[in-house]
Amino acid sequence: MSALFPTYAKWDVKPIKGNGSRLIDSRGKEYLDFISGIAVCNLGHCHPKVNAAVESQLQQLWHVSNLFQIEGQEKVAQILVNNSVGDYVFFCNSGAEANEAAIKLARKSTGKHHIVSMRNSFHGRTLGSMAATGQDKIHQGFGPLLSEFTYIEMNNQQALEEVVTTETAAIMVEVIQGEGGIQLMNDDFAEALKNVCEKYGCLLIIDEVQTGIGRTGTAFAYEQFNLSPDIITVAKGLGNGFPVGALIGKSHLKEAFSPGSHGSTFGGNPLAMAAAEAVVNEVFSPEFLVDVKEKGELFKEELEQSLRSLELVEEVRGKGLMLGIACKTEVAPIIEACREKGLLVLPAGPKVVRILPPLIVTEDEIKTAIGILKDVLSTVDQAPKVSVEN
Incomplete structure (x- = not known):
């Protein structure tokens, strides 16, 4: 029994290690972390310059x-x-x-x-x-x-x-x-x-x-x-x-x-x-920000292209590396299915999948994430529709 107040609906995932855009849980499973602590770990997990700065200050x-x-x-x-x-x-x-x-x-x-x-x-x-x-x-x-x-x-x-x-x-x-x-x-x-x-x-x-x-x-x-x-x-x-x-x-x-x-x-x-x-x-270096902008544009364009044929998807929206996939159905099962496939995303309201990768994410990691999102959303899109008869 937990001694914590139940203020959070926690997932059954216990992260124990992180590096860059990757998280590893207590079972040894690796995830692409496109939550980043909810737009917190912009430089990814255990960034060497941030680690070094804090470690140095710890001793002082x-x-x-x-x-x-x-x-x-x-x-x-x-x-x-x-x-x-x-x-x-x-x-x-x-x-x-x-x-x-x-x-x-x-x-x-x-x-x-x-x-x-x-x-x-x-x-x-x-x-x-x-x-x-x-x-x-x-x-x-x-x-x-x-x-x-x-x-x-x-x-x-x-x-x-x-x-x-x-x-x-x-x-x-x-x-x-x-x-x-x-x-x-x-x-x-x-x-x-x-x-x-x-x-x-x-x-x-x-x-x-x-x-x-x-x-x-x-x-x-x-x-x-x-x-x-x-x-x-x-x-x-x-x-x-x-x-x-x-x-x-x-x-x-x-x-x-x-x-x-x-x-x-x-x-x-x-x-x-x-x-x-x-x-x-x-x-705040100009080169870093240009890189974020370019990766964000790439991510959004390729995501839109990959999901264009899906009736389930209403639109892809956002700027930079703060993106959302607006859907016609509640996204909780979509987010769970992505997690099972090794991609961490989260909701923004009941019908939007929110995507917040670290700003240091690579193009290969973006393409991997798009592949998982397309696979999961396509499965939901093609699922038999249940009709309700009077």
């Missing part, structure tokens, strides 16, 4: 608290600023914490409390980030939520213009909804976001927890939508598996996060900064 210093100057924080913050539209960084431990900080910063800096977010969004499971999440199933059972959140459908310009007022502190959005089905923002909605924020003086918060750190072929996904957010939140891929998150904000927000306004005991500790510095130095 683990933790001192934010009462002290931590050199690694300054280094990583400068790299994040240099590769974004932001000017200052706050470090924490997770995406939910980064989004919680973003909500606090927006409210404190504007003196307003109303925040608009999107239906089917996901921003975390703390009370604040859960309130920002536009999914009823995440809210159920927890009583009254943090008030003054309004949810609208992404890409609905009319709804956006109807709900934003001079009393709106911020609009909070993912440019690609990860948990919500790999749904992309369109260019018209991106333009409407800019116009509404300028008209009403509200902040734009972009949640890059899943899309950031190179996942879509640019340092941050907002760059591909011609947006300039006031606040960017990141985590997941920032530490390649070491728990770390960050809020990146523009200079006009600096005074709102003065001493005592916010904090984190473990945020930005030396070990996390060692991992993050190794990651961003690798991922």
